[in-house]
Amino acid sequence: MNWAELQARAKRNEPLSKHTTARIGGPADLLIEARSREELVAIVQRADELGLPCIVIGGGANILVSDRGVRGLVVLNRSREVTFDVRHTTARVEADSGVLLTALARDCIERGLAGMEWAINVPGTVGGAVVGNAGAYGADVASNLYLVRVLRRDGVIEYWTPRQLQLGYRTSALKRYAPTDRAVVLSASFDLKLEYRANIERRANEFIARRKATQPPGATIGSMFKNPPGDYAGRLIEACGLKGRRIGGAMISDKHANFFVNVTGDARASDVKALIDLAHQAVLDRFGIDLELEVELIGDWPAERERLRDGA
Numbered sequence: 001m002n003w004a005e006l007q008a009r010a011k012r013n014e015p016l017s018k019h020t021t022a023r024i025g026g027p028a029d030l031l032i033e034a035r036s037r038e039e040l041v042a043i044v045q046r047a048d049e050l051g052l053p054c055i056v057i058g059g060g061a062n063i064l065v066s067d068r069g070v071r072g073l074v075v076l077n078r079s080r081e082v083t084f085d086v087r088h089t090t091a092r093v094e095a096d097s098g099v100l101l102t103a104l105a106r107d108c109i110e111r112g113l114a115g116m117e118w119a120i121n122v123p124g125t126v127g128g129a130v131v132g133n134a135g136a137y138g139a140d141v142a143s144n145l146y147l148v149r150v151l152r153r154d155g156v157i158e159y160w161t162p163r164q165l166q167l168g169y170r171t172s173a174l175k176r177y178a179p180t181d182r183a184v185v186l187s188a189s190f191d192l193k194l195e196y197r198a199n200i201e202r203r204a205n206e207f208i209a210r211r212k213a214t215q216p217p218g219a220t221i222g223s224m225f226k227n228p229p230g231d232y233a234g235r236l237i238e239a240c241g242l243k244g245r246r247i248g249g250a251m252i253s254d255k256h257a258n259f260f261v262n263v264t265g266d267a268r269a270s271d272v273k274a275l276i277d278l279a280h281q282a283v284l285d286r287f288g289i290d291l292e293l294e295v296e297l298i299g300d301w302p303a304e305r306e307r308l309r310d311g312a
């Protein structure tokens with residue numbers, strides 16, 4: 001598919017609230033859906049050649065998009081191919097970066113392959129998971145990642161090892177770059193082990209039950225802050241009496257204080273940002289702990305720019 005055909009598919013002023021799990025976010029100037037790895041490469045390469053600011057999003061499960069939206073191009077990654085290479089007792093799976101983590105986990109379980117079951121109910125895509133080294137229940141992307149195929153922003157495609165990716169707690173070498181400059185994850189390969197399917201299923205079901213018991217349903221962005229060493233962001237925010245605190249259409253969940261929920265369905269990003277600032281300041285004042293955001297602020301955040309410019 002050539003650029004003209006891809007461009008013809010572009011949506012103008014597309015509300016990103018339609019593409020984020022919190023159902024929040026202003027418009028992207030342009031949005032194009034990439035339906036394969038090849039399309040993803042073609043779109044990003046062309047945008048970079050044209051000097052058009054370009055970011056890739058997956059499930060929108062870890063971003064807070066400003067009410068003013070995103071200038072330039074947003075690529076919605078829907079590349080969805082998965083290939084399995086099964087040997088005697090081991091296997092390797094390569095998944096396109098637009099594959100949903102939940103679908104990948106389920107696919108692995110159905111084949112009796114252990115290693116991805118932690119992702120059974122983690123929203124978002126493989127690409128977003130690599131960028132943030134997503135994880136749950138004691139495992140994460142780093143646990144069994146073999147190799148990642150990336151598109152550098154100078155147009156070169158290459159393979160990165162986990163070592164090159166410098167995966168850490170909800171971070172990676174990729175996450176340190178602004179989304180417009182960041183290499184694009186094209187696919188990721190994971191090493192898996194053959195195991196009795198019933199055993200893997202049992203673990204996955206436990207994970208599902210645990211999440212249901214502890215996390216709120218509805219439109220959220222997942223954990224807002226990273227847990228500080230030796231503690232939990234949710235416990236600290238709760239201890240500040242902020243569970244259930246509401247600003248506009250957004251609320252700090254009364255079930256888990258590190259989850260901020262779009263309770264009315266039409267919450268604004270500025271409502272969530274006001275709650276972030278409130279929780280951050282309260283924890284700083286009470287415990288002297290400077291919580292770090294896990295969620296990424298995306299798009300046009302003028303107040304943030306002014307704050308940084310003023311050195312506050």
Ligand SMILES: Cc1cc2nc3c(=O)[nH]c(=O)nc-3n(C[C@H](O)[C@H](O)[C@H](O)COP(=O)(O)OP(=O)(O)OC[C@H]3O[C@@H](n4cnc5c(N)ncnc54)[C@H](O)[C@@H]3O)c2cc1C
Nearest residue numbers: 058059060061062123124125127128129134135184185222
């Ligand atoms: C209810 C809920 C529960 C959650 N539970 C967990 C949990 O248990 N553990 C956990 O780790 N996370 C959790 N999260 C957060 C989220 O699921 C993960 O961070 C997930 O990996 C995000 O993937 P995504 O595709 O949605 O990324 P997005 O939100 O779309 O993007 C996140 C960042 O990655 C970039 N990006 C996305 N795709 C690519 C790509 N292909 N190449 C380069 N950059 C890319 C984006 O530009 C953006 O900067 C939860 C979220 C929700 C809503």
